[in-house]
Amino acid sequence: MIPEQTLLAFDLDDTLLHETDYIRGVIRAIASEFNQLPIPEGIDIKKPYEIMERWAAGDTTVHARMVEIYRTAQGVSPFSSHLPDLLDKLKRQGYTLAVITDGFTLRQRAKLRLLGIESLFDEIWISEERCADKLSGQPFEVIMKRFPRLTHFVYIGDNPAKDFAPARSHGWHTVMLRATTENIHPQSSGTPADITIDSLHSLTDSSLFSELYR
Numbered sequence: 001m002i003p004e005q006t007l008l009a010f011d012l013d014d015t016l017l018h019e020t021d022y023i024r025g026v027i028r029a030i031a032s033e034f035n036q037l038p039i040p041e042g043i044d045i046k047k048p049y050e051i052m053e054r055w056a057a058g059d060t061t062v063h064a065r066m067v068e069i070y071r072t073a074q075g076v077s078p079f080s081s082h083l084p085d086l087l088d089k090l091k092r093q094g095y096t097l098a099v100i101t102d103g104f105t106l107r108q109r110a111k112l113r114l115l116g117i118e119s120l121f122d123e124i125w126i127s128e129e130r131c132a133d134k135l136s137g138q139p140f141e142v143i144m145k146r147f148p149r150l151t152h153f154v155y156i157g158d159n160p161a162k163d164f165a166p167a168r169s170h171g172w173h174t175v176m177l178r179a180t181t182e183n184i185h186p187q188s189s190g191t192p193a194d195i196t197i198d199s200l201h202s203l204t205d206s207s208l209f210s211e212l213y214r
Contacts, residue, residue, distance in 0.1 A: 003094030029075035073110030160190025
């Protein structure tokens with residue numbers, strides 16, 4: 001696989017950024033704005049709406065503001081991340097980079113900005129703003145047409161239930177980032193990826209992709 005002929009497309013949630021890290025950032029932002037309200041005890045970090053409902057304690061105005069912060073990332077501090085350096089290295093190696101993610105435009109764009117990586121992608125596909133999600137297959141079909149000079153397309157994701165079948169049906173190769181305890185979705189069922197990696201840093205090793213063509 002020649003980098004100059006290859007597009008690497010990334011899922012966002014639990015691939016480029018753990019959703020739980022984003023939720024923690026939201027909690028800090030809410031705590032700063034509503035410092036008179038104690039954070040509820042025994043929270044499940046993977047259930048943000050439940051956290052906000054308990055935290056607002058029946059105050060619908062406060063609850064609405066909390067949800068707004070969650071959906072827009074207002075007041076959320078930037079994330080310290082290795083991703084800018086990693087993605088810049090992949091671009092210098094010759095890869096074309098893209099994001100394909102389902103979700104709300106404001107929240108997903110905010111995550112990319114908070115990671116400091118939004119400008120590093122040649123294409124960003126967010127389901128709300130494109131009116132088509134991953135399961136529709138449209139992102140994979142359209143991006144192939146968008147870059148006709150490229151011959152290899154790879155999707156890197158974390159969720160076998162929705163990430164890999166649509167990509168593979170359009171001739172893409174697939175890479176799964178192995179889950180940690182922070183992941184929202186399990187990896188126990190669904191369509192498997194062609195290969196699995198433990199770290200996104202593995203993508204900088206060109207020998208990784210030789211496994212896709214054995």
